[in-house]
Amino acid sequence: MSPLLSTPARRVHRFEGLLTPRTWLWVLGASSLVLIGLFLFYGIEGGFAYAVNRRLLSVITMVLVAYAVGMSTVLFQTVTNNRILTPSIMGFDALYLLIQTAAVFLFSAGALTSAPEPLKFVLNTVLMTGFAIVLYRWVFTGQGRSLHLLLLIGIVFGTLFRGIASLLQRLMDPSEYIILQDLFFASFNRTKPDLLPFALLALVVVSIPVVLWRHQLDVMNLGREVAISLGVHYKLISTGVLVIAAVMISVSTALVGPVTFFGVLVANLAYQVSSGKHRYTLPAAVLIGVIALIGGQFLLSHVLGLSTALSIIIDFVGGIVFIALLLRGRLR
Template sequence: MPETAAPAAPPDPAEVAGKGATRPAASLRNRIRTAPPRLVIGILAAATVAAVVFFLFSDLKGNVGYVLPRRALKVAAMLLVAVAVGVSTLLFQTVTANRILTPSIMGFDSLYILVQTALVFTVSAAAVTSAPPTLQFAVEVVLMVAFSALLYRWMFTGATRSLHLLLLVGIILGSLFRGFSSLLQRLMEPSEFIILQDLFFASFNNVDPALLGVSAVIIGAVCIPVWRARHTLDVLALGRDLAINVGVDHRRVVMRILLACSLLVAVSTALVGPVTFFGLLVVSLGYQLCRGFNHARLIPIVVLIGAVALVGGQLILERVFGFATALSVVIEFAGGILFLYLLLKGSLK
């Protein structure tokens, strides 16, 4: 007798339901990744405008002439930070060819904490908090940029010109700054330490209008040449050897980009405080929405993602949670989880 095939087992209803549930999610991810960059930029721009409008005019009560300018000041600060941190992180990852590293790995946040700690320890917390904001801003920016300039000059003008050695030295110096800051904090008075802790978290509530204007001028002066060099950045993303083969002065261009990153991070940190993982968060999302290394698309996408995250996040925290926590704490939490995920995944590209 001819053999007859055994009847196929009926499919598992749970498995069918699971496949049906995952298909729309996978289809949505594929559609997002293959969407035209102009459409993505347009959607992000519309989301940014909507978040800004809701933040400015939602639940607007009391003295409008007082409340509205303060909200506009906070929105302007958040937009400047989104531009500075997003662009600096994108440039830094392009130069280092690594999607995990951020400018904070070079010790900028640790240097900021050390400067604040040293000022409070040597002078007093009252003197630091009552000092002119422009003086504090100038001191912090000058120290951080001078630190990075000396580091880059030493690394790129000596006999050993290695970008990886530069990153290693930055990590070591960051650890040194944190250790020295911790020592000074243990020696100071508890009341001054409590005041000092408030300076370690990014805050958009007490931004000085004069500092905002100066920061906008500096960030604009840095971002304009960066945008003009977007095609050179595309070549740098392909690797050092290929960039040199097509005629790019790699050493000079990398030095300029690193100094631009230093200035952007210094201005952002001095304006509102350190936001360690924010750049990693927005740039990682930007790479997901823009497949490739086209900086003409990556730069606006990263900036708009940062603007939506900051303005929208601050809107939720203020209107929904009633200032129950600081936005920087939520950003650091989400960015830290993403950092661990990328590290475990091995995304060292």
């Protein structure tokens, strides 16, 4: 089996020997709380309550995004047995951009910006999740179709969506394209407070099956044949997990915008400090995501004094990790 298609549980966890997985979770959790405290209260000058409320909104947004992306990536990689693929890389970000581009092209930028935020959030989430459900159901029905076909189809659809979006962008008015450009990059500062309850509710609901299936997911790390032989309903759980991952990444993308390589970064760091069990890997991925987002935003705003979007830096670092994993797999 190719190294790129091996399960995360079979990887060498380089940092696991330094601390136990449980201790790593305590360290990551404490680090997250310290960074949240710094982000909320550091450098406030006047208007304390107003500043804290604004920052608290950003913190909640980043925590929700870290949870959605970290969980969805680990779950997706468990089912696909592939450490370099994520739902975002499979075309969900491209679908998000296509939806925004088509909305501006058909209804104008003014209609898009004036539409109620909850309505746009729900529509984006439903459309992206619906695409995933249709795709997964089609792939998993019939003979001769497999997860490998799913991966190929996802990449093809991602390319198709980007091509259609690019065509529509060339045909639209330049002034509307400028407005549309703001949606191409994730922003953790433009989230509306009334969107957070919808995102939180969706994430809580889809997390319930994950908790119930946590032991079966550990068995699935051993491979499809082993999991089936041990009594795991592989097809049912695989389909359910893929739909859950689609809902989570759809919520994250609809909330702040696309962060393509963020999942690759946090998931592969989580594998290094966990034992391969999902009760450690999933929370580790979430906590590492919280540290990356809140710590990165704090450094950009208060230490470096830069106005660069955090998502650009995250995608740059995550893209390097993605390329490194590809090259390492080819060398092996």
